Amino acid sequence: MITLNINGEAHGWDGDPGLPLLWFLRDEAGLTGTKFGCGQALCGACTVLIDGEAARSCITAVSDVAGRKVTTIEGLHPTGDHAVQKAWREVNVPQCGFCQSGQIMQAVALLTQNPKPSQDDIRTAMAGNICRCGCYQRIENAVHLASTGV
Amino acid sequence: MNIVSNPGTIRPVTIEKISRRRVLKSLGIAGGLVLSAPLLSRQAIAAYATGAGLMPHGTIVDPRVFVAIATDGTVTILAHRSEMGTGVRTSLPMIVADEMEADWSRVQVRQAPGDEVKFGNQDTDGSRSTRHYLIPMRQIGASARAMLEAAAAQRWNVPVTEVKASNHEVVHAASGRRIGYGDLAVDAAAQPVPAIGGLSLKDPRDFRYMGKGKVGIVDLRGITTGTARYGQDVRLPGMKFAVIARPPVVGGKLVSFDAKQALQVSGVEQVIEVQGWPWPSKFQPLGGVAVIARNTGAAIQGREALKIVWDDGANADHDSVNYRSELENATRQPGKVVRDDGDIEAALKAADKVVVGEYYLPHFAHASMETPVATADVSHGKAEIWAPVQSPGGTREDVAKTLGIPAEDVTVNVTLLGGGFGRKSKCDFALEAALLSRAVGAPVKLTWTREDDIRHDFLHTVSAERIEAGLDKNGKVIAWRHRSAAPTILSTFVAGAGYEAPFELGMGLVDLPLQIANIRCETPEIKAHNRIGWFRSVSNIPRAFAVQSMIAELAHATGRDQKDMLLELIGEPRVVKLNDSVKDFWNYGEPLDSYPIDAGRLRGVVEWVADKGGWGRTVPKGHGLGIAAHRSFVSYVATIVEVAVGAKGELRVERVDTAIDCGTFVNPERIQSQLEGAAIMGLSLAKHGEITFKNGRVQQGNFDDYPVVRIDEAPRITNVHIMPAPADKPPSGVGEPGVPPFAPALINAIFNATGKRIRSLPIGQQLAI
Numbered sequence: 001m002i003t004l005n006i007n008g009e010a011h012g013w014d015g016d017p018g019l020p021l022l023w024f025l026r027d028e029a030g031l032t033g034t035k036f037g038c039g040q041a042l043c044g045a046c047t048v049l050i051d052g053e054a055a056r057s058c059i060t061a062v063s064d065v066a067g068r069k070v071t072t073i074e075g076l077h078p079t080g081d082h083a084v085q086k087a088w089r090e091v092n093v094p095q096c097g098f099c100q101s102g103q104i105m106q107a108v109a110l111l112t113q114n115p116k117p118s119q120d121d122i123r124t125a126m127a128g129n130i131c132r133c134g135c136y137q138r139i140e141n142a143v144h145l146a147s148t149g150v
Numbered sequence: 151m152n153i154v155s156n157p158g159t160i161r162p163v164t165i166e167k168i169s170r171r172r173v174l175k176s177l178g179i180a181g182g183l184v185l186s187a188p189l190l191s192r193q194a195i196a197a198y199a200t201g202a203g204l205m206p207h208g209t210i211v212d213p214r215v216f217v218a219i220a221t222d223g224t225v226t227i228l229a230h231r232s233e234m235g236t237g238v239r240t241s242l243p244m245i246v247a248d249e250m251e252a253d254w255s256r257v258q259v260r261q262a263p264g265d266e267v268k269f270g271n272q273d274t275d276g277s278r279s280t281r282h283y284l285i286p287m288r289q290i291g292a293s294a295r296a297m298l299e300a301a302a303a304q305r306w307n308v309p310v311t312e313v314k315a316s317n318h319e320v321v322h323a324a325s326g327r328r329i330g331y332g333d334l335a336v337d338a339a340a341q342p343v344p345a346i347g348g349l350s351l352k353d354p355r356d357f358r359y360m361g362k363g364k365v366g367i368v369d370l371r372g373i374t375t376g377t378a379r380y381g382q383d384v385r386l387p388g389m390k391f392a393v394i395a396r397p398p399v400v401g402g403k404l405v406s407f408d409a410k411q412a413l414q415v416s417g418v419e420q421v422i423e424v425q426g427w428p429w430p431s432k433f434q435p436l437g438g439v440a441v442i443a444r445n446t447g448a449a450i451q452g453r454e455a456l457k458i459v460w461d462d463g464a465n466a467d468h469d470s471v472n473y474r475s476e477l478e479n480a481t482r483q484p485g486k487v488v489r490d491d492g493d494i495e496a497a498l499k500a501a502d503k504v505v506v507g508e509y510y511l512p513h514f515a516h517a518s519m520e521t522p523v524a525t526a527d528v529s530h531g532k533a534e535i536w537a538p539v540q541s542p543g544g545t546r547e548d549v550a551k552t553l554g555i556p557a558e559d560v561t562v563n564v565t566l567l568g569g570g571f572g573r574k575s576k577c578d579f580a581l582e583a584a585l586l587s588r589a590v591g592a593p594v595k596l597t598w599t600r601e602d603d604i605r606h607d608f609l610h611t612v613s614a615e616r617i618e619a620g621l622d623k624n625g626k627v628i629a630w631r632h633r634s635a636a637p638t639i640l641s642t643f644v645a646g647a648g649y650e651a652p653f654e655l656g657m658g659l660v661d662l663p664l665q666i667a668n669i670r671c672e673t674p675e676i677k678a679h680n681r682i683g684w685f686r687s688v689s690n691i692p693r694a695f696a697v698q699s700m701i702a703e704l705a706h707a708t709g710r711d712q713k714d715m716l717l718e719l720i721g722e723p724r725v726v727k728l729n730d731s732v733k734d735f736w737n738y739g740e741p742l743d744s745y746p747i748d749a750g751r752l753r754g755v756v757e758w759v760a761d762k763g764g765w766g767r768t769v770p771k772g773h774g775l776g777i778a779a780h781r782s783f784v785s786y787v788a789t790i791v792e793v794a795v796g797a798k799g800e801l802r803v804e805r806v807d808t809a810i811d812c813g814t815f816v817n818p819e820r821i822q823s824q825l826e827g828a829a830i831m832g833l834s835l836a837k838h839g840e841i842t843f844k845n846g847r848v849q850q851g852n853f854d855d856y857p858v859v860r861i862d863e864a865p866r867i868t869n870v871h872i873m874p875a876p877a878d879k880p881p882s883g884v885g886e887p888g889v890p891p892f893a894p895a896l897i898n899a900i901f902n903a904t905g906k907r908i909r910s911l912p913i914g915q916q917l918a919i
Contacts, residue, residue, distance in 0.1 A: 016416040016448065023447030027391055032383035033376020035568070037519050038600040039450070042853040045519055073376030080375035088374045092366055095823055096235030097373035098380055098519040098568025127862040130853060132519045132569050133235045134830025135823070136864035 002066045006031065007075025017063035022046045024062050025072060033073035033101045037130070044129030047102035047109075048072050054109035056128075073101040076108065084108050087146035095133035103129050107143045116147055198880045201739035202282035205273065207266035207543065209286045211346055213294040215268060216246060216287075219339075223318065223332030225252045230262040230269040231279045232540050233369070234518075234570030235827070236885045237820030238279045240367045242287050245816055248359045249291025249352055250298070252331070253318040259368045264542025264562035273541040275575045275684065276738065277783035277883025280816055284881050292349040294338075301337035302329055317358075354877035361877075363819035369566065381538030381565040384525040386593040391446040392586050393453050393597055394424055396438040396606050399846035400680045401429040401463035407439045411455040417448025421456070422589055424582060429463075429681070430642050433548060433576040436606060440586055446597050462846055468679035470842035473612070474510065477676065481508070481616035481633040485674035486649060489660040490731035492668035497629035501620025504629075505707050509617075509696040510910040513841035514610040514685055515856060520568020521598040522579035526587035532559045533587075537580045538567035545577040552581045553588065571831075572684035576608050601851040608683025609841055611636040611654075615696035620668075625708035627719060629668045634659050636692065637678035648675035650689075656736035658693025658890065660728065663749050663781055665721025680843060686831065690782040690890040698778035698894035699909065702901060712898055713760050713777050720779075723750025738784050744880045745784040752781055755788040755809045755873065762871045763790035763807025772796065773804065774903025778894035783883025786811040789829075789891040791865075793899040799917030803833060803865040803896070808888060811873035813881045822870040825888040829868050832892025834859040840912050 004011045004024070011029055013019075020039075025031045025048070034057055037045030041056040048057045049071040076082050084107045094100045103126065110117060110125040117125065122143045131139065202209045218226040227246050233239035243259045246252075262269050271282070295315045302320035303310040306327060313322050321328045331338075359365050372378030397403055409421035419442050426437015439456055443449035498504060524537035533553055539545045542562040550557040567574055583596040598606075613636030620629030638654060640647035650673050659671050685691075698716075705715035726747035728735055737745060756779045759765070769775060772794055779788035792805040806829045815821055838857040842849045850856040897908050900917070908916055 015444075016451075019417070019445070019447045023445045026382075027445035027447070030385060031376075032379075032385070035380075035520070036382060036446070036597065037521075038852055040600070040852050040854070043519070043600075076375075080371065085374045089366065089370050092370070092819060092823070094235075094367065094370065094373045095237075095827055096233075096519065096567060096569045097369060097378055098382075098566075100373050101376045104374060123862040123864075127860045130519065130858055130860060132517060132571075132831075132858060134827035134859070134864075136830060136859075136861040137826055137868055138823070139861060140864075 002062055004062065004065055004070060005068065006070045007072060013062055018061045020058050021048070021060040021062055021065055021070070022057040025057060031072050031074055035098055035101055037099065043099070044106060045099050045102040047105040047129065049105055049109060052109070052112060054106050073105060076105070082108065084111065084146045087142040090145060091138050091142040093135050093138040093142050095135055099129060099131045103131065103139055107146065110143065111147055117143065198744045198878070199741045200282055200744060200880065201741065202271070202286070204739060205271035205282065207271050209282060210268070210270035211286045211289045211293070213290050213297065213343060216290050217250070217294045219331055219335040221332050221335050223256055223330050225257045225331065226260055227257055228262045228269070229259050230272050232272070232274040232542065232564055232567055232570070234274065234540065234567035234574065236824060237367055237817055238274065239369065240365060241280060241817040241820060242283055244359045244365055245284060245287035246291040248357055249288045250294040251315040251317055254359055254365060256318055261564050264546040264564065266543035272543045273575065275540050275572065277885045277887065281784070281881045281883060284816060288351050289346055289349055292351050293344055296344045296349065297338045297341040298331060298334050300341045301334045305329070305337060360816050361818065363817060365817070379565055380520050380568045381523045381536065382520050382568065382597065384536040384565060384595060386525060386527060389525065389593040389595055390419065390442045390590055391444065391449050391597070392440050392442050392594050393446065393449045393599060394438045394440045394582060395453050395456055395458055396436045396602065397426065397460050398605070399462040399465050401465045402460050403463065404437060404439065405459040405461050407459070408457040412441055412452040415448060415452040415455055417444045418452035419443055420590065421452070425585055430645055432643050433578045433581065434552065435578055435582045435585065442586070442590055442594065450599060465679040466846045468843045468846040470844070473679070474614070477612065477614035477635040478508065478510065480635040480674035480676060481614045485633055485635070485672035487670060487672050488655050488732065489669060489671040489728070491729060494629055494631050494668045494670035497668035498618060498620045498631065501629055502623040503621045503707070505619045505621065505703055507617045507696065507700045507703050508909060509615040509692070509699060511613050511692040511695060512839070512911065513612045514835050514839045515604045515607045515841050516571040516573035516685055517603065517856065517858060518569025518571055518573055521600055521603040522573065523595065523597045524580040524583035525593060525595040526580070526583035527593040528553065528584055528587040529591070531555055533584055534561045534563070535580050535584060536563045536565055537577070537583070538565050538574055539577050539580060540567065540570050540575040541577065545580050548577050548581055549584050553584055571686040573607065576683055600853070604841070604851050604856050605848040608642060608681045610685030610691070611639070611682050611689065613692040615692050617696055617700045619700060619704055621704070621708065627666050627704060630664065630666045631670045631672070632659060632662070632696065633672045633674070634693065635674050635676050636689070637676050637682050639682050639684065641678035642681055642683060646677065648677050649673060652734040652736040654689045656738070657689035657782060658697065658780065659689070660732045660735065661747055661781070662697065663726050663747050663752055664719045665749065666719065679846070687782060687886040687889040690780060691835065691893070694778065694780040694890035695894050695911070698780065698891065699897055702776065702898040703907065706901070713756065713765050716756055716777060716779060717753060720749050720753050720756070723753055738883070740784050745882065747781065751786045751811050752779055755779060755786045755811050758871060758873065759788040759790055759807050759809035762809060762869065765790055772903060774899045774901065776895045776897065776899030776902055778891040778898060780887070780890045782887045782890055785882040785884065785887040787887045787891050789895040791892070791895040791899040793896060793903055795900060795903045795917060797919070799919045801837065801913070801917065806865045806868040807871065808868070809871040809873065810884070810887065811875070812884050813879040814875045814877050815872065815881060818872050821872055821884050824884050825870045826868045828888025829865055829892055830859050832889050833863070833865070833896065836893040836896050836911055837863070837913050
């Protein structure tokens with residue numbers, strides 16, 4: 001039995017320890033805010049925080065996160081009002097919105113490491129997260145806004 | 151208009167808890183209501199003619215179908231079109247709210263299930279929603295407003311002309327009395343629904359929301375908190391998770407399979423054969439082998455352990471290299487004439503100079519971020535589907551047909567779509583889920599992996615476009631012959647279909663808006679060997695690329711400025727009349743009276759973007775400006791791109807300016823976002839997009855070998871310029887028209903930066919030094 005700490009809650013798993021965390025979150029724990037986009041760490045839709053750092057849950061085995069703190073979009077802020085979430089709403093970032101959980105989690109990780117990123121810093125740090133609708137200009141603006149205070 | 155006496159019953163319900171009965175109840179259609187919704191439908195009468203009435207099931211104008219008011223004043227408005235990122239789930243209800251004087255902060259939006267008899271056409275495709283529904287939604291709102299006013303007047307015993315609805319209440323100015331919508335809900339519902347002809351629509355100067363761009367999308371909080379529900383997020387009690395191994399070649403089929411190892415994978419529960427239909431068969435499943443598991447990860451792992459023998463069928467030799475030659479050769483000889491103005495042969499012979507451009511655009515995959523996915527619960531002869539579908543009405547009919555049950559026994563619940571771009575107008579994945587649920591006897595969520603999505607897509611067509619332009623000795627273009635060779639979307643519906651349909655020819659080929667005396671358009675017969683489908687902007691992408699590239703080539707050949715050449719060829723402001731050589735001209739389904747081919751409007755966006763986008767400005771060395779313009783989906787778009795090409799050929803898009811004339815508009819903030827996104831999608835297909843076949847199989851599978859633009863390649867800035875328009879100017883498309891001009895504007899900019907003319911997409915390594 002593996003015990004996972006997800007958003008501060010303990011979850012047990014006695015199935016395949018190699019199961020990608022993504023599918024544990026979505027299908028076993030019912031935390032569907034984390035999205036499946038590619039399964040190969042190519043698009044960033046499945047981004048979560050593991051001990052505060054951005055990670056692609058689609059290539060992270062459940063066994064790899066035993067004893068570590070996993071934060072998903074649902075656990076980012078108790079009322080959904082993290083500065084990044086607020087900035088996202090202020091800028092009206094999403095179109096279809098599907099990739100945005102991953103984008104937001106990546107942005108949170110960026111701002112934790114680099115509270116005042118430049119435009120190029122943002123473009124580099126967010127380059128692993130694909131948005132097919134093409135909300136990039138607004139993502140850039142929202143990260144900048146979150147870094148300067150919403 | 152319905153009344154719901156207890157607003158608790160219309161609280162948003164999480165998808166996993168919805169049952170058919172609850173959906174009906176939550177919409178106020180069954181039980182405990184003051185008014186039961188009537189079944190009669192009222193066809194919309196528009197202030198200007200649109201093609202809405204020609205769509206299956208037309209439009210329905212009835213406040214009792216679309217609006218419910220609770221006694222606490224909460225107004226619920228149904229969204230009957232699918233949300234895939236365009237903002238339609240916000241924009242259409244916002245029209246109703248504005249027209250009925252509802253306070254948007256007290257409005258909640260509910261998604262309608264697939265039922266076109268009740269709601270009218272729901273096929274969210276073709277950039278049609280606002281242009282077909284602006285007036286019907288205004289009429290629905292105006293009807294509701296009139297019923298509220300009538301109820302208030304009756305209560306106060308004053309003439310209805312003395313009362314006025316304003317911001318969620320009705321006011322009697324003479325006495326200073328006012329009463330809220332919640333207090334009027336019961337009485338308003340008892341009022342007769344006014345005749346559409348007698349409705350008075352609001353003066354546009356009084357709009358609170360329409361045209362303002364101040365309203366955020368209704369799902370904004372849900373999206374940013376991970377609670378918005380996409381097709382991928384549906385959960386039902388007892389649900390199983392599935393993936394399918396499909397025949398790798400279109401037209402292929404299963405011979406045999408060995409599931410022994412797959413069944414040993416932890417979490418895998420069953421392996422079953424899935425029925426396939428012969429190709430082509432519209433959207434019917436390809437068939438194959440399904441792995442059913444307790445979670446999707448286990449199903450994927452189980453699928454990897456399957457041993458399958460396929461019969462590849464007739465398309466086993468399909469090869470994109472050979473196919474390209476076939477297409478290009480076809481454009482070098484005469485094809486079927488689909489437009490003929492003047493005498494092309496004589497004009498080309500008389501020309502002082504003939505410039506020839508051969509252009510090639512490959513297949514593109516839609517690659518929406520949410521792959522195709524559907525959940526089905528088929529039991530006791532009934533089916534309930536939850537899926538991100540663009541056409542829930544069509545899905546309902548196809549599920550019924552596939553399962554052999556009446557459509558009335560099929561419920562299609564529409565989730566949010568994590569991108570659509572035309573892929574999700576094909577409901578094959580919902581049909582697969584329905585078949586699996588019936589076979590397994592439990593609810594099943596079927597997920598397509600990214601590899602499934604890329605390899606089994608209904609691809610954007612591949613095309614060779616050849617244009618010969620004849621110039622007289624003064625550099626004036628006197629002849630234009632455009633041959634377009636591409637497999638048709640019809641091949642997905644009809645075996646052996648080889649000629650493009652009017653709806654493809656009308657997308658930038660026969661509707662060429664240039665003022666040239668001798669024009670001929672031809673298309674050869676081309677057989678498809680894989681599934682072709684609608685992709686955002688469809689045939690406009692290759693046609694705009696060819697036409698707008700050629701115009702810039704002609705500018706170069708005659709020493710002219712690209713914009714000047716473009717304006718000269720568009721010619722004087724006029725309505726372009728097509729002669730009888732164009733058969734069955736398809737004008738995006740719209741009447742030409744309301745939506746003519748207006749060269750003046752095309753000129754207008756070119757001149758406007760040139761002004762706003764600083765055409766002709768001095769740019770640094772290695773930079774270039776390019777321009778292109780195109781009419782599609784009855785809108786007009788012009789784009790200027792500033793590109794920088796580095797010493798090793800690396801591309802950077804510095805700035806994009808796009809101007810759109812889409813008639814009157816509702817939600818400029820979402821128009822802006824659509825055009826920002828169109829630049830990204832245009833850049834993706836120009837730079838990277840290419841799906842190829844070898845041995846009948848798609849050679850790409852994920853974002854490593856089918857890359858799309860990432861944020862570090864995105865334009866530094868994209869400016870969107872929306873042409874102001876009066877409220878009575880018919881609205882036109884927004885979702886798609888932004889894409890076609892982007893690639894040629896980029897390519898024309900690269901030419902001005904480097905002198906290199908790119909005629910084949912994607913750019914790939916063509917600029918590498």
